[in-house]
Amino acid sequence: MCSNPRSEMGSPGRSWLRRPWSLRARLLVGQVVLLAVVCAGIGVATELALQQFLTSRLDSQLIDVVQRTAHDVTWDPGPPPGDPPMGPVTGPGPEFLGRPGQPIGTIGAVVENGRVITGGELNSSSSREPLSDTASAAMAAVPVGANPTTRAIGGMGSYRMIAEYNQSGEIIVIGMPLADVQATLIRLALVLVAVTVVALVAAASVGMLIVHRALTPLNRVADTADRVADLRLDRGEVTLPVRVPAADATPRTEVGRLGSALNRMLDHITEALGARQASETRVRQFLADASHELRTPLTAIRGYAELAQRNRDEVPAVVAHALGRVESETGRMTHLLEDMLLLARLDSGRPLEQQPVDLSRLTVDAVSDAHAAGPDHRWNLDLPADPVVVAGDGARLHQVLSNLLANARTHTGPGTSVTTALTADASGGAVWRVIDDGPGIPAALQPEIFERFARGDSSRSRRTGSTGLGLAIVAAVVKAHGGTIEVDSVPGNTEFTVRLPGPLHTAAS
Structure with a gap:
C-alpha cells in the first residue's frame, strides 16, 4: 500500500507556515493579532449592547401602541388640533392601523380561533395593504399576553x-419591523470594521518601528556572535578581539544580560585558548628539544653497534644477534625522532623552501624507490605528457609521495596494484592520486587517519616499523604548501588525493 506523495510533502502553498519565524515577525504578528482580537471583542460587545438597546426601545414602543390600541375605545379618527385636515386611512385591515402615531410599516391583525379575521400593513403612503398568507400565519401563532417575540x-x-x-x-396582534434596527447594526458594524482596519494598519506600522528599535541591541549581540563564529580558533587564536558593546551589555535589561553573559563567555574562551596555546607550545618545544638532544646519543649507539658488527664472527651468535637488533631498533628510533622533529618544526610555523619543483621527475623517483622496497606489489605510473612544475620544498614533497606509497605498501598484501597519477589542474596547480585495490581503510578510522599515531592495526604497524606519523607528516607538509589532502576508501579501492597550488603560490607560514 503506497502513501500519497502530496500528503507526505504537504501543500507547497503552506510551506511558509512551517518555516521558523523570526522574533521580529512573531512579536509584530502577535501584537497585530492581539489588537485584532481586542477590537473584535469590543465590536461584538458594542453590537450586542446596541442591539439589545434598540430592540428594548422598539419593544417599549410596541407595548405602548398595543396598550393604547387595546384599551382606548374613544378614538376619533379626526386630525389633531392645529393639524391640517386629512382623509381617513383606507384599505384592508383593522381600523386601529389608521390611528395617529402608528409607525410606517406596522402590521396588525384581529385573530379569532387561531385564524386572522382581518389584517393589514401600514405602508409609506399611510394606507393599508393586505397581509400575505405567510404574515397572517406568523401573526396567528403569536401567544396572547406573552412578551414581544x-x-x-x-x-x-x-x-x-x-x-x-x-x-x-x-x-389583536401588532408587529413592528426590525429593519431600522438591523440597518443601524449593519452601519455600526461597517464603521467598526473600518476603524479596526485603520487601527491594525497603524498598529502594524508603529509596531514595526517599536520592534525594530527594541531588537536593535539584540541584533548587535547576534552580529557579535556571528563574528566570533567566523573566527578560525583552530589556527591558534588566543585573543578574541570581538566583544559586545558596553551599551548592550548592561544587566538592567534582558538583552543586556545576554550581552554581558556573551562577553564573560568570550573572556573564558580567551583564557582557555591562551592556556591551551601555552600548553601546546611547551609540548612542541619539549618534542623539538627531546628529538634534537636524543639524536646525538642515538647516533653514538648506532655507531658503536655498527662497529661491533664488523667483528661479529669473533663474538657468540647470541651477542651478534643482540647487536643486530640494537642497530635495527636504533635506526627505527632515529627515524621516529626525525619525524617528530619535522612535525615540531612544521607546527612552529617555520617556512619551507620555495623553489620550482618538477613533480613529474619526483614522481618517477618515488615510484622507483617504492618498487625497490616492495617488489611483490604491482606499481603503475600515470604521468601527463608535459612536466608539472609547482613551487615548494622538493625534499618535503618527495617525502609526501614516499609516505603515501609506503602506506599503500605496508597496509596491503602482495600482488596489490598501486597506481600513482599526476595531473595539472586548470589553475596551474597539481593533483597527485595514489590508488590501490587493497582491503581499504575502516570507515571508523577515516576521519582520524591524518592524526598523529593513528593506526588501523597496531600489531602489524609495529611489526612493519610504522610509527603512525607518516600520514600526519603528509598532511602537515601539504598544509604548509597551501594544499589539501583527501581520502576516499572502500574495500577494493582506496584513493588519496593531494592538491597543490600553482607555481606562483607563497607557502603558508
Whole structure:
C-alpha cells in the first residue's frame, strides 16, 4: 500500500507556515493579532449592547401602541388640533392601523380561533395593504399576553410582535419591523470594521518601528556572535578581539544580560585558548628539544653497534644477534625522532623552501624507490605528457609521495596494484592520486587517519616499523604548501588525493 506523495510533502502553498519565524515577525504578528482580537471583542460587545438597546426601545414602543390600541375605545379618527385636515386611512385591515402615531410599516391583525379575521400593513403612503398568507400565519401563532417575540416573515423581514385582548374581547396582534434596527447594526458594524482596519494598519506600522528599535541591541549581540563564529580558533587564536558593546551589555535589561553573559563567555574562551596555546607550545618545544638532544646519543649507539658488527664472527651468535637488533631498533628510533622533529618544526610555523619543483621527475623517483622496497606489489605510473612544475620544498614533497606509497605498501598484501597519477589542474596547480585495490581503510578510522599515531592495526604497524606519523607528516607538509589532502576508501579501492597550488603560490607560514 503506497502513501500519497502530496500528503507526505504537504501543500507547497503552506510551506511558509512551517518555516521558523523570526522574533521580529512573531512579536509584530502577535501584537497585530492581539489588537485584532481586542477590537473584535469590543465590536461584538458594542453590537450586542446596541442591539439589545434598540430592540428594548422598539419593544417599549410596541407595548405602548398595543396598550393604547387595546384599551382606548374613544378614538376619533379626526386630525389633531392645529393639524391640517386629512382623509381617513383606507384599505384592508383593522381600523386601529389608521390611528395617529402608528409607525410606517406596522402590521396588525384581529385573530379569532387561531385564524386572522382581518389584517393589514401600514405602508409609506399611510394606507393599508393586505397581509400575505405567510404574515397572517406568523401573526396567528403569536401567544396572547406573552412578551414581544421576533418573527421572520418571508419576503417582509423580521418583526417584533405582541398579542393582547382589546376591550371587545378580540385578540389583536401588532408587529413592528426590525429593519431600522438591523440597518443601524449593519452601519455600526461597517464603521467598526473600518476603524479596526485603520487601527491594525497603524498598529502594524508603529509596531514595526517599536520592534525594530527594541531588537536593535539584540541584533548587535547576534552580529557579535556571528563574528566570533567566523573566527578560525583552530589556527591558534588566543585573543578574541570581538566583544559586545558596553551599551548592550548592561544587566538592567534582558538583552543586556545576554550581552554581558556573551562577553564573560568570550573572556573564558580567551583564557582557555591562551592556556591551551601555552600548553601546546611547551609540548612542541619539549618534542623539538627531546628529538634534537636524543639524536646525538642515538647516533653514538648506532655507531658503536655498527662497529661491533664488523667483528661479529669473533663474538657468540647470541651477542651478534643482540647487536643486530640494537642497530635495527636504533635506526627505527632515529627515524621516529626525525619525524617528530619535522612535525615540531612544521607546527612552529617555520617556512619551507620555495623553489620550482618538477613533480613529474619526483614522481618517477618515488615510484622507483617504492618498487625497490616492495617488489611483490604491482606499481603503475600515470604521468601527463608535459612536466608539472609547482613551487615548494622538493625534499618535503618527495617525502609526501614516499609516505603515501609506503602506506599503500605496508597496509596491503602482495600482488596489490598501486597506481600513482599526476595531473595539472586548470589553475596551474597539481593533483597527485595514489590508488590501490587493497582491503581499504575502516570507515571508523577515516576521519582520524591524518592524526598523529593513528593506526588501523597496531600489531602489524609495529611489526612493519610504522610509527603512525607518516600520514600526519603528509598532511602537515601539504598544509604548509597551501594544499589539501583527501581520502576516499572502500574495500577494493582506496584513493588519496593531494592538491597543490600553482607555481606562483607563497607557502603558508
